[in-house]
Amino acid sequence: MCKFYNLLDYDINFININESIVLIEKIIQDKKDSAINSEKFEQLDKLRFKKRQIQLELNEIRNFNQEYEKYKNNINKMADSLQPIDYLYKNLNSQLINSYQSKLFLANLSDSLKDIKQSLARKKNPPIDVQGEEKKLIQELKNIEIEIDFLRQSINNLPNMAEECIRIGEISNELNSILSISNVRGDINKQDEMYKILEKNKKKLLGICGKTENTRFANINLLNSCIQYYFEKFKNISDFKDCKVGFNTATMSLNIFSLSDVSSSIPIITGSQSNFMILHLCFFLGLHRYLLNTKSDFVPQILFIDQPSKPYFEREDDSAKLLDVFFLLNEFFNTLNKDKDETFQLILLEHAESHYWENHKMENFHLVDEFIGDNALIPKNLLKE
Structure with missing residues (x-):
């Protein structure tokens, strides 16, 4: 099969079985190493996840900024709407009925206006530098997008290994079948190794489930x-x-x-x-x-x-x-x-x-x-x- 798929020269003759096994295993390992490294995909997924997190933070900051501005505008509007109170209070006899209820009502409104003015006088800036944080996140987002594009380009530039991986898989399965006939212990070791891999994947998936909410x-x-x-x-x-x-x-x-x-x-x-x-x-x-x-x-x-x-x-x-x-x-x-x-x-x-x-x-x-x-x-x- 290796010779048929041009992985070995047709002129090569095997001296013994051990030599052929070592050579075929080397071919399988070399081809696996030359395939697309899964770490690049993991790195790409991490960058994409970080990009989504930054986009969410940007949205939160922008929404906070909008709501804070609307809050300040509403306070100013309330203060403006109460401005005529001083005039009415000074001209009570000519503009309103001079009664205890009128005086009490205007006094309450006047106190409200004073409270609003005092609140405006001592109002503080937001607890965070919104604009500075937004610029920082925008720059981080640009940097991550550059990294994503570079990584995606490096993956796209790798040769298409699909057909070759299929061939290597077929050869590997055939070799394992042959070795399993004469090496039962090796097969058991491989099962133990597979069990460990499945346990590791199980823990990883359970961790993902915990982050679902x-x-x-x-x-x-x-x-x-x-x-x-x-x-x-x-x-x-x-x-x-x-x-x-x-x-x-x-x-x-x-x-x-x-x-x-x-x-x-x-x-x-x-x-x-x-x-x-x-x-x-x-x-x-x-x-x-x-x-x-x-x-x-x-x-x-x-x-x-x-x-x-x-x-x-x-x-x-x-x-x-x-x-x-x-x-x-x-x-x-x-x-x-x-x-x-x-x-x-x-x-x-x-x-x-x-x-x-x-x-x-x-x-x-x-x-x-x-x-x-x-x-x-x-x-x-x-x-x-």
Whole structure:
């Protein structure tokens, strides 16, 4: 077999069995050593895991920064809203009924204004250097991506060892079969060695199972971050300003929560068909963004959307919301990482006219056909009377 697969010269003649066994074992070992080293794959997996961890930390820092800024803005707004209190307090007789209840009410508001001003005066910066930490993580992410690209390139440059590994496996099995006939003890030793390997793999797998909950939590946070990214793209959803989305794994539904009441765990009622359509699009675009980021091979990179304009022809401002929808779909393709050869197809069936995307130069839209009159999706000449 070694000679047939050009692993040995045809002119070689074996003097004895021991010599042939030593030579064949050397061929097997040399070919195994020249195969792709599994340590490179382990190193690549570690780098990818570290990259995901840094991306999660970046998302947390950015979310913290956004919420901290919104918190400061809310405090300032509250202070501004209480500014007229001093005027009312000084002009009580001319502006309000001069009563004990009025004086008590204005006094409470005045105390609240003083507390807010004192809070603003002694407010401290965040406990961490957010911008500095963000820059540091971004640089770490770039360095890891460079390492991943270099390692992936080194693996791709290695020769294709698949067929040769199969041949070596066949020769190794044949040799083991021959040796097992005359060397039972060697076979027992190999079984013991295999048992140790299986025990080692068992411990490794049990360790992975213990980390499942943490991995699940991290992936849900990453999914919410991807959905939130598209949710914040809508400019004409005044009902949901300063809100965030959260995927509920128990009900398998997408909920909306108010950022102004961070202690509340009760989701906001979404209401109209228009709002449900927004959540529908944000979820599926965010889901596919998450799948692209995690390099999932189990879900096709394609999405069908049927007439998202259906809820948007009731009021005048609905046309603006519909335009936001088309901008969002166009933006989705702009967020794909072209350098990583990410591909995606979105098939849109729509009743809205093409001027929505043509007048606004949405470069990712491509009109395939218009079914108007006799040019129907199913041509009339194919229908039997």
